[in-house]
Structure formats: C-alpha cells, structure tokens
Amino acid sequence: MLGLIKLPIDQGGAGFTRSEKEPCIFTRCVGDDTVYLGVYCDNIIAIFGNDDVGLVYDVFCLALHTRWKAEDEGELSDILNICVAHEGSSIKLSQPMYIDTMVDRYLPGDKLRADKVQKTPYSLHFKDNITEALAAPPTAYSPPDPSLLAEYQSLVGALLYCSTVTRPDIAYPVAMLCRCMSRPTPALLGEAHCILAYLHHTRDLGLRYESGQQELHAFTNSDWATRRSTSGNTIQWQGCTIEWASTQQTSVALSSCEAEIMAASKAAKSTSYYRQLFEELGFAAPGPTTIYMDNKAAIDLAYNPEHHGRTKHITRRRFFICELVKDQSITVPYIPSAENVADFFTKILSNKDFFRLRDIIMNVA
C-alpha cells in the first residue's frame, strides 16, 4: 500500500539506483566513476574510487550532509561490530571483539584458554556425542537440566551468529549443535566450549578478499546419513567465500546421488541470486557459473534425466539445477572428492584436512 517509490521529493534526490536483488544496495555510475552504497538502518557504507571535487562521491556527500543531519565517521573500519582491515591489496573481515565478549561470558575459567595447541573446533567424539543426544527421546519425563538448557541454548545462539557472519570454519559443528537445541547433554556443552576455545585461539581469523578479476564459482557436497543428510556448499568470489551453508536437508535421501542433487539445487539457488546481483552491480559473468561436485551420478542427472528407475521418486523441485544447466547459467563439472572444499561443511575432518580446506575457503594468508 505504501510504496517506497511514489513519494514526491521536496528536494532533488541523489540519483542512485536501487538494486532489485538487494533493496539496501544503491549504485550510481557516471562514466567510469561508480559509487556503491550499502544502507543499514542509519549506517551508510560508501564504496568509491575517487573523492575528487565534482565526482559522484563528492556530490553525494555534499547532498547528504545538506539534506540530512549526518556524521562522517571516516574510513570504514567497523561495521556492525565486524572489523574491516586492509592487508596489502586485500581486505579482511573478522569479529575479534565479538569473540572476546563471548569468551568472557561463557568461558570464564582459563582451562581451555591456556591450551595453545591448534586444534579443530570439535573433539574426536563429536559425532558420537551428537548421535547420543539425538537418540535420547525428548520426553517430558526426562527433561534436560534447566540450567544446562539455558546455558547451551544461549551459547550456541551466540556461536551461530559468528558462524554466519565471518566464520565458515565453525559452520558445520555449530549447525550440528543446533540440531540438539532442545536436548543438550553435558558432552555437547563441552563441544560448544571446544568451539569457543578454537575461536579464542584464532580470534583474528576472518574472510580475506583479494583484488583482481576473479569469477564466481561454487562447491557443493553432501553426506549421506541414515536419516536426513547434510548439504554443504560455498560460493567463492575474490578468492574467498561470500556465502556458505551447512544445513540439514528437508527430506530423506534414498541414495547419495539424491542427497547430492538436493545439495546442488540449494547451491544453484544461491548461485543464481549472486549472478543476478552481480549483473545489476556491473560484474556480469561472461559465461556460465561453475558449481563443482564430486558425484558422477548427480552430474549426469543434472544434464539428462537418466537412471529413471532409481530417481523417479525425486520431486521436480530437487531438479532445479537441471533448469539452470539448460539455461546455460551454470555448469557442473566433476572435481575429485579430495579437492572439493565443500567437504568442510558436511563432515568431521582430520586436523590436516580441516586446516587445508579452511585456508582455501577463508583465504587465510
């Protein structure tokens, strides 16, 4: 009813164009001079090339401070408590302050803090602990200890924020802990503390975006569980991930191929979004975007409706990826499992693999 567009403006606007895919990103382009704006409530992030007098950014600043009461807070170094740091030509996003607050609040002792050895954010028994917690029936007769429940839910909630903003390396264990929100065990609280200790030791770690022309590409993978499987995918741009996910699938997969198809369709949805967004922002990809998979059968299915006997039960929405392949907006080449970085979001890894994949996904220098 109350459209944003039809308002008559008493004074001239700033001449920006609002992105259709992301309503809070604005762009204005005059010749080579482009300014990108991100608006978060009362915070405006401006990305620009040149602030010389008369160029787009300068004109915008002048107009902004004339029409609105605003403060110039200088170079972007902290947005929503995310630390923005320049490292040579690349830029790193990290959340050290958030992690410090979390450690102070949930890990007051110095037992885990003193442990300097670099370890994965999960213990050797992580999977067993999860299975045990999920197997326990959530009956009213044996409700979990209320204080344990409160602390667990609060801590996992705090970790979840971190895992979705700058820390894909804890996405998998946190997503697993989230499945036991209503029935935590002391062992799982221990696992949550383990993640916290890992964050404490790697508090300055973050996402590092590189300069130079790089194309969008994605990795997808899934495990195949007895019940519902886990999809893992990551979308990489500028040397680092811009979106990642480790999620439980919404239905049971009868084969590993089916689980992979579900994961790939999910990755295809995100990829499609970023392709459209980048096209709007002027970074249109010259060709189809690559989604790497390590399951031959799933790749075959993405191109042709083969294996009818074994795939006839899969609903059509799971085959979203086929449509995108047909449109030539994505391709799905094969990649050996060892090189598929999306493994990171679907299973427990050895120390060696964990750090190798983490350094690729987060582009650790």
Next chain:
Amino acid sequence: MQRYTSLVFSSSLSESLWQLGDMRCSHEAEQHWIPPPNAAALSPPHRWPPRLCAIIALAIAELNLTSPSAISEARHIETAPSPYNGGDNTTGPPADHALLPSALLDIDDELEVDVEVVRASPYFTPPSFVNDSRDTSPFPWDEAPGADTDGEDDNPAYAPPHFFPISQGLPSRAGTPRLVPIPALAATIDPRGHRQAMKAPEAAEWQAAELAELQNHTANGSFREMDRGDARRLADAHGADFNVTGCLWVYKTKRDGRRKARLCLNGVSQQEGVDYDQTYSSTLRHSSVRVLIAIQARLGLKSRQHDLVAAFLQGSLLDDEIVFMKYQPGHTEVGTDGKDKVHLVQKPIYGLKQAGRRFQRDFFAWLN
C-alpha cells in the same frame, strides 16, 4: 523458619507471580485484561489481573518483613554475591541461604508498579486480609505525605524485596521455605524506568538527560500537545479508533560516561489498523556486506562510513497518519488550563512500530 512469613498463598497466585516477569506490562495490558468467563465461580485471586495479584503479594510480603530480624534477613538476600555485582561482598550470605540457587540471587532489579493505575483499575479490590482503612495504604511504599521526614533514603523495609518468601500450604512441602523470584528482570546497571532513575544516586544526571531529550524533541517538532477532547474529535474525523499509546524512558550510560535518556513510544500499546499498518523495512544482509567489501577489494576502491544522527526522527509520518501518545512518565497529563492533554506524534519517534519504515520511505526515495 519463623523468620519467613507463614502466609499461605493459593497456587494460582504464585503462578501469577511467575508470569509477571514476562509481562513487563504496560498499563494498557492491565486495562485490557479480561477476567476468565467463569470468574464469578472462582475464588477472589482468580478474578484479579495477574499483575495486581503480584502487587498485593508484594505488599503482604512487605508487611510481614517489617520485624527487625526480617529486615536484616532481606538485606542479606539483596547483598549476596552474584556474578553480576562482581562478587565482592565479603560477608556472604548466611548459611540458611546456601540452598538458594545462585540464579535467584542474580536478580538485581526491582519491580516497577504504578500504584495509581492499579487503584484506578475496575478490578482492584483491596484484599480483605490487608488492613485497609482510608488513611493507611496497603502499599508500604505508598508513603503518606510527610512520612519521609528523616531526610534519608527510603526505609529499607519499604524497598520492594527481590523474592517473596512463601511457605507452601502443601503438606509434603510444609515447613520448607520457598523463595519465589520475579524472573526475567535482567541485571543492568542503568535504571529501568523513570521511577527507578529518580531514586538512583545519579538522579540529577538522569533528570538533565531527560530534559535534553525533551528539548531535542521540541526543537525537532516530534510531537505537540493537544487537548484530549480535540484529539478524540480528530481521530473521529479520520474514522479511526481513539487510542493513546504509552511511552517510557530508556536510560543508557554511554561508553564515555555520558548519561543519555531516550523517550520511546511504547510500541506494544499501538493497535494494528489504528496506529500502524505495515511495519516492514529492509536492512542490509550480512552477505551483502561481504559482497560490498569484495567489490572494494576487487577494484581497489576506498570506503567511508556515514551515520545519520537520530535517523528515525529525520523521517516523516504519512499525511493522514495520527498517533497519540501519553505524557512521559513523571509528568502530569493535566495542562495549566485544567484540561486533559495528550501528545500528537508528528515524527516517527523511537519505539513506533513503523518508525523504521517511515524513515526508509523518505531516505530511500531521496537516494533515488
């Protein structure tokens, strides 16, 4: 055991106390409370709104705590160390309280009740077991004029207790003191509510902060005074119901030590279809922050951050949008001419459900 009151409460009453923490209720919640359909058949506590039950319970607990030993006991509970007060209390709780779960000790806030509003409520009937004459109030903190003549702070016995000692009447629990906390009132350093701020040691600073905020609003034209009758006619002229929303003070000590008071409209007292329609406003996704930073890295651009000062107040309401607001706590609603007054809100002030949307409507349109 003797130092605890031996009053027997009905279980429904203690349940009401538990609900209380979640309510943090507005006066409107009180007014709109509807008695259960079978109210007449129920015993009196069922017919009282939960908040009122809590207040009465509080009063009874207070009256029973006035013996000197009970006062000292109450103080022990209040000063017990907790993770939030730094645990620097060296005396520690008496042995009797060792059985208290520490969570109960964390509550470092007091219940704020507006006695006048409760009195005005049609559901209010003083409980018969409280000695209620016209001169003495059932509320111990409701001081008679001139009662507080010693120049000191309130009598400690008058400070609302943090727990209600209740002996349950159930046979299996007989003799076991049960402490019922008021949950969900988190421990904060800043006062919650006007009444608490005015009792705080730094009341003068809070008062100055309130004044500054009011001056800002006046300069900004956020709202203007209006006779209640005129306001009702205005609402009628627009074919809308007449609803006056509440407002409250929110206090914040900034990191640099400044005291800040913000006058917020109480959004929960807004009625859908009367005071607001749509409230959606968009915010930047986290993934979009990453995209912007990646673009900056890709092209080697610069970045800068701007912050709009009191952003929502720079927006504007729709032309035909009328929202009325009560006077801020601590002010009378009767003007110098003896008429009832309300505020007509003219800018999307903080707390208004649609404030973000109204600001965005102006700002995004301007960006285009």
